[in-house]
Amino acid sequence: MSRTIQLTPRLRMVADLLPRDVVLVDVGTDHAYLPAVLLLEGKIRGAIAADLRPGPLNRARATVEEFGLEGKVKFCLCDGLAEISPREADAVAIAGMGGETIAAILAAAPWTRDMGTLLVLQPMSSMADLRGWLGTHGYRIEAEELSCEGDTLYTAMAVRAGEMGPMTDAERWVGRNSPHPLRGKWLDQWLKRVERALSGMGQAREDRAAHRRVELERVRAGLLEMKREWQEWQM
Numbered sequence: 001m002s003r004t005i006q007l008t009p010r011l012r013m014v015a016d017l018l019p020r021d022v023v024l025v026d027v028g029t030d031h032a033y034l035p036a037v038l039l040l041e042g043k044i045r046g047a048i049a050a051d052l053r054p055g056p057l058n059r060a061r062a063t064v065e066e067f068g069l070e071g072k073v074k075f076c077l078c079d080g081l082a083e084i085s086p087r088e089a090d091a092v093a094i095a096g097m098g099g100e101t102i103a104a105i106l107a108a109a110p111w112t113r114d115m116g117t118l119l120v121l122q123p124m125s126s127m128a129d130l131r132g133w134l135g136t137h138g139y140r141i142e143a144e145e146l147s148c149e150g151d152t153l154y155t156a157m158a159v160r161a162g163e164m165g166p167m168t169d170a171e172r173w174v175g176r177n178s179p180h181p182l183r184g185k186w187l188d189q190w191l192k193r194v195e196r197a198l199s200g201m202g203q204a205r206e207d208r209a210a211h212r213r214v215e216l217e218r219v220r221a222g223l224l225e226m227k228r229e230w231q232e233w234q235m
Contacts, residue, residue, distance in 0.1 A: 005037050005067070010122065010154045013147040014095050017120045017158045021045055022090035027080055027105065028052070028097055032060030032073065039069050048088060050076040080105035086115050095122035095156070099130030106137070112161075113138045119159040127155065128172040135164035144175040146182040153186050169215060170222025177226045179233035187227045194220045 007015060011034050018024065018038065023046040026035045035047035049060040057075055064073045076083050081092065092112060094102050102121055106112055112119060119139070123130050134141065140162035147154050155175060167176070174190050177183070198216050201209055 005033050005040070005063075007033060007037050009147040009149050010156075011095065013145050013154065013156045014093055014120050014122050015043075017143065017145060017156055018043070018091055018093065019118065022118070023047065023088060025050060025081065025084055025089045025092045027092060027094045028056075029060050030056045030096075032063045034093060034095070035073060036063050036067055036069060039072050040067060046072050046074075048074045048076055048084060050078055050081070050084065052077075052079050079108075081109035081112070084109070086111040086117070089117055091118040091120065093120045093122075095120070096124060099123035099126030099128075099133075103130055103133040106133075106139075114161070116161045120156060121159055122154060122156040124154075127175075131157075131167065131172045131175065134159060135167060138162075140164040141175070144178070146180050146186055148182060148185075153182060153189060155186070168222050169219045170226060173219055174223065174226070177229055179230065183230050184227065184234070187223055187230065191220065191223050191227070194223065 015034060015038055020043050022044050024035055024038065024044050025048045026032065027050050029035065029049035029051050032049045035044065035049055038044045039047060049057065049064075051057045051060065054077060057077055060073075061075060064070060078084070094105060102123055106119070111117070121130070131141065138161055139159050141157045141159055141164065143158040145156050147156070157175070174186060194216055198213065198220070201213055
Protein backbone atom coordinates (compact mmCIF):
# COMPACT_ATOMS: atom_id res chain seq x y z
CA MET A 1 0.00 0.00 0.00
CA SER A 2 1.57 3.25 -1.13
CA ARG A 3 0.30 5.56 1.57
CA THR A 4 -1.47 5.78 4.89
CA ILE A 5 -4.28 8.06 6.02
CA GLN A 6 -3.70 10.49 8.85
CA LEU A 7 -6.82 12.10 10.22
CA THR A 8 -6.61 15.80 10.96
CA PRO A 9 -6.99 16.71 14.66
CA ARG A 10 -10.56 17.81 13.94
CA LEU A 11 -11.54 14.45 12.46
CA ARG A 12 -9.53 12.48 15.04
CA MET A 13 -11.61 14.22 17.71
CA VAL A 14 -14.76 12.99 15.94
CA ALA A 15 -13.30 9.48 15.65
CA ASP A 16 -12.47 9.36 19.37
CA LEU A 17 -16.06 10.17 20.32
CA LEU A 18 -17.38 7.13 18.43
CA PRO A 19 -17.80 3.78 20.20
CA ARG A 20 -16.38 0.49 18.98
CA ASP A 21 -18.11 -2.16 16.88
CA VAL A 22 -20.73 0.06 15.25
CA VAL A 23 -21.93 0.66 11.72
CA LEU A 24 -21.18 4.32 11.07
CA VAL A 25 -23.00 6.67 8.72
CA ASP A 26 -20.60 9.41 7.64
CA VAL A 27 -22.70 12.29 6.29
CA GLY A 28 -20.84 14.58 3.87
CA THR A 29 -18.12 11.94 3.63
CA ASP A 30 -16.02 13.56 0.85
CA HIS A 31 -12.94 11.26 0.65
CA ALA A 32 -14.35 8.83 3.26
CA TYR A 33 -11.20 9.25 5.34
CA LEU A 34 -13.06 8.98 8.65
CA PRO A 35 -14.74 5.62 7.99
CA ALA A 36 -11.67 4.29 6.18
CA VAL A 37 -9.37 4.98 9.12
CA LEU A 38 -11.83 3.55 11.64
CA LEU A 39 -12.19 0.38 9.55
CA LEU A 40 -8.43 0.04 9.20
CA GLU A 41 -8.06 0.47 12.96
CA GLY A 42 -10.71 -2.19 13.54
CA LYS A 43 -12.86 0.19 15.58
CA ILE A 44 -16.05 -0.07 13.49
CA ARG A 45 -17.50 -3.08 11.68
CA GLY A 46 -18.95 -1.24 8.69
CA ALA A 47 -19.84 2.15 7.27
CA ILE A 48 -22.15 4.04 4.96
CA ALA A 49 -20.49 6.92 3.15
CA ALA A 50 -23.17 9.48 2.24
CA ASP A 51 -22.80 12.66 0.25
CA LEU A 52 -25.03 15.05 -1.65
CA ARG A 53 -22.77 15.24 -4.71
CA PRO A 54 -21.37 12.55 -7.04
CA GLY A 55 -17.84 14.01 -7.03
CA PRO A 56 -17.13 13.51 -3.31
CA LEU A 57 -18.76 10.08 -3.42
CA ASN A 58 -16.47 9.06 -6.28
CA ARG A 59 -13.49 10.18 -4.20
CA ALA A 60 -14.83 8.09 -1.33
CA ARG A 61 -15.02 5.04 -3.62
CA ALA A 62 -11.41 5.62 -4.68
CA THR A 63 -10.27 5.70 -1.04
CA VAL A 64 -12.15 2.50 -0.23
CA GLU A 65 -10.66 0.72 -3.23
CA GLU A 66 -7.13 1.96 -2.53
CA PHE A 67 -7.18 0.56 0.99
CA GLY A 68 -8.90 -2.71 0.18
CA LEU A 69 -12.09 -1.93 2.09
CA GLU A 70 -14.55 -3.07 -0.58
CA GLY A 71 -17.59 -4.76 0.91
CA LYS A 72 -17.24 -2.88 4.18
CA VAL A 73 -18.52 0.49 2.96
CA LYS A 74 -21.85 1.22 1.32
CA PHE A 75 -22.17 4.40 -0.73
CA CYS A 76 -25.27 6.58 -0.71
CA LEU A 77 -25.90 9.63 -2.89
CA CYS A 78 -28.42 11.58 -0.85
CA ASP A 79 -29.19 14.80 0.99
CA GLY A 80 -28.18 14.26 4.61
CA LEU A 81 -29.82 11.09 5.92
CA ALA A 82 -32.70 11.09 3.43
CA GLU A 83 -31.91 7.67 1.94
CA ILE A 84 -30.54 6.01 5.08
CA SER A 85 -32.62 3.36 6.81
CA PRO A 86 -32.73 3.61 10.63
CA ARG A 87 -31.96 -0.11 10.79
CA GLU A 88 -28.65 0.44 9.00
CA ALA A 89 -27.12 2.93 11.41
CA ASP A 90 -25.67 2.49 14.89
CA ALA A 91 -23.97 5.89 14.86
CA VAL A 92 -23.97 8.98 12.65
CA ALA A 93 -21.13 11.46 12.15
CA ILE A 94 -21.88 14.88 10.65
CA ALA A 95 -18.70 16.93 10.51
CA GLY A 96 -17.56 20.09 8.79
CA MET A 97 -20.98 21.68 8.21
CA GLY A 98 -22.73 24.70 9.64
CA GLY A 99 -24.86 24.21 12.72
CA GLU A 100 -28.04 25.22 10.91
CA THR A 101 -27.38 22.63 8.18
CA ILE A 102 -26.78 19.93 10.80
CA ALA A 103 -30.04 20.85 12.53
CA ALA A 104 -31.91 20.67 9.20
CA ILE A 105 -30.47 17.20 8.50
CA LEU A 106 -31.60 15.94 11.90
CA ALA A 107 -35.02 17.61 11.60
CA ALA A 108 -35.57 15.62 8.40
CA ALA A 109 -34.51 12.39 10.13
CA PRO A 110 -36.41 12.22 13.45
CA TRP A 111 -35.58 8.52 13.68
CA THR A 112 -32.15 9.59 14.99
CA ARG A 113 -33.98 10.70 18.13
CA ASP A 114 -36.65 8.01 18.18
CA MET A 115 -34.08 5.19 17.80
CA GLY A 116 -31.62 6.70 20.29
CA THR A 117 -28.90 6.76 17.65
CA LEU A 118 -25.52 8.14 18.73
CA LEU A 119 -24.70 11.34 16.84
CA VAL A 120 -21.25 12.89 16.67
CA LEU A 121 -21.63 16.45 15.42
CA GLN A 122 -18.81 18.80 14.50
CA PRO A 123 -20.30 22.18 13.55
CA MET A 124 -18.22 24.86 11.85
CA SER A 125 -20.62 27.73 12.59
CA SER A 126 -23.96 28.57 14.27
CA MET A 127 -22.98 26.49 17.30
CA ALA A 128 -25.31 28.35 19.65
CA ASP A 129 -28.20 27.76 17.25
CA LEU A 130 -27.38 24.05 17.04
CA ARG A 131 -27.12 23.57 20.80
CA GLY A 132 -30.38 25.43 21.27
CA TRP A 133 -32.11 23.37 18.58
CA LEU A 134 -30.90 20.10 20.08
CA GLY A 135 -32.20 21.08 23.52
CA THR A 136 -35.66 21.94 22.23
CA HIS A 137 -36.03 18.88 19.98
CA GLY A 138 -35.39 16.04 22.39
CA TYR A 139 -31.62 15.62 22.19
CA ARG A 140 -28.95 16.01 24.84
CA ILE A 141 -25.21 16.57 24.56
CA GLU A 142 -23.47 13.73 26.42
CA ALA A 143 -19.92 14.96 25.86
CA GLU A 144 -18.16 17.79 24.08
CA GLU A 145 -14.50 17.86 23.04
CA LEU A 146 -12.07 20.42 21.63
CA SER A 147 -9.19 20.15 19.17
CA CYS A 148 -6.75 22.55 17.54
CA GLU A 149 -5.52 22.70 13.93
CA GLY A 150 -2.99 25.45 13.46
CA ASP A 151 -4.56 28.50 15.06
CA THR A 152 -8.13 27.24 14.75
CA LEU A 153 -10.11 25.57 17.52
CA TYR A 154 -12.90 23.10 16.79
CA THR A 155 -15.54 21.42 18.91
CA ALA A 156 -17.40 18.12 18.53
CA MET A 157 -20.41 16.83 20.43
CA ALA A 158 -21.60 13.33 21.26
CA VAL A 159 -25.40 13.56 21.19
CA ARG A 160 -28.29 11.19 21.93
CA ALA A 161 -32.00 11.46 22.58
CA GLY A 162 -32.76 12.76 26.05
CA GLU A 163 -33.43 15.76 28.23
CA MET A 164 -30.77 18.43 27.83
CA GLY A 165 -31.88 20.58 30.72
CA PRO A 166 -31.81 24.38 30.63
CA MET A 167 -28.72 26.07 29.23
CA THR A 168 -27.53 29.61 29.85
CA ASP A 169 -26.90 31.94 26.93
CA ALA A 170 -23.16 31.46 27.43
CA GLU A 171 -23.50 27.66 27.47
CA ARG A 172 -25.33 27.78 24.17
CA TRP A 173 -22.41 29.73 22.73
CA VAL A 174 -19.53 27.61 24.04
CA GLY A 175 -20.99 24.45 25.57
CA ARG A 176 -21.00 23.50 29.23
CA ASN A 177 -17.79 24.16 31.10
CA SER A 178 -15.05 21.56 31.55
CA PRO A 179 -11.41 21.43 32.69
CA HIS A 180 -10.23 20.57 29.14
CA PRO A 181 -6.73 22.02 28.50
CA LEU A 182 -7.98 23.92 25.43
CA ARG A 183 -11.01 25.30 27.21
CA GLY A 184 -9.27 28.51 28.27
CA LYS A 185 -8.34 29.36 24.67
CA TRP A 186 -11.87 28.45 23.55
CA LEU A 187 -13.41 30.83 26.09
CA ASP A 188 -10.94 33.59 25.16
CA GLN A 189 -11.88 33.19 21.49
CA TRP A 190 -15.56 33.65 22.20
CA LEU A 191 -14.97 36.50 24.64
CA LYS A 192 -13.17 38.37 21.86
CA ARG A 193 -16.09 37.78 19.51
CA VAL A 194 -18.55 39.09 22.08
CA GLU A 195 -16.39 42.15 22.75
CA ARG A 196 -16.17 42.88 19.01
CA ALA A 197 -19.93 42.55 18.65
CA LEU A 198 -20.53 44.90 21.57
CA SER A 199 -18.04 47.43 20.24
CA GLY A 200 -19.65 47.31 16.81
CA MET A 201 -23.02 48.18 18.27
CA GLY A 202 -21.77 51.57 19.42
CA GLN A 203 -24.46 53.52 21.20
CA ALA A 204 -27.39 52.16 19.22
CA ARG A 205 -30.64 52.82 21.04
CA GLU A 206 -33.20 50.99 18.94
CA ASP A 207 -35.24 48.47 20.93
CA ARG A 208 -33.89 45.55 18.93
CA ALA A 209 -30.28 46.68 19.32
CA ALA A 210 -30.79 47.32 23.03
CA HIS A 211 -32.17 43.81 23.49
CA ARG A 212 -29.19 42.37 21.61
CA ARG A 213 -26.77 44.35 23.78
CA VAL A 214 -28.37 42.97 26.94
CA GLU A 215 -28.07 39.46 25.54
CA LEU A 216 -24.41 39.92 24.62
CA GLU A 217 -23.58 41.38 28.01
CA ARG A 218 -25.24 38.36 29.62
CA VAL A 219 -23.14 36.06 27.44
CA ARG A 220 -19.96 37.96 28.33
CA ALA A 221 -20.69 37.68 32.05
CA GLY A 222 -21.27 33.94 31.67
CA LEU A 223 -18.05 33.45 29.72
CA LEU A 224 -16.03 35.38 32.30
CA GLU A 225 -17.45 33.20 35.07
CA MET A 226 -16.59 30.07 33.08
CA LYS A 227 -13.04 31.37 32.59
CA ARG A 228 -12.63 31.92 36.33
CA GLU A 229 -13.90 28.42 37.00
CA TRP A 230 -11.57 26.92 34.38
CA GLN A 231 -8.58 28.75 35.89
CA GLU A 232 -9.41 27.28 39.31
CA TRP A 233 -9.48 23.81 37.78
CA GLN A 234 -5.98 24.35 36.36
CA MET A 235 -4.46 25.14 39.76
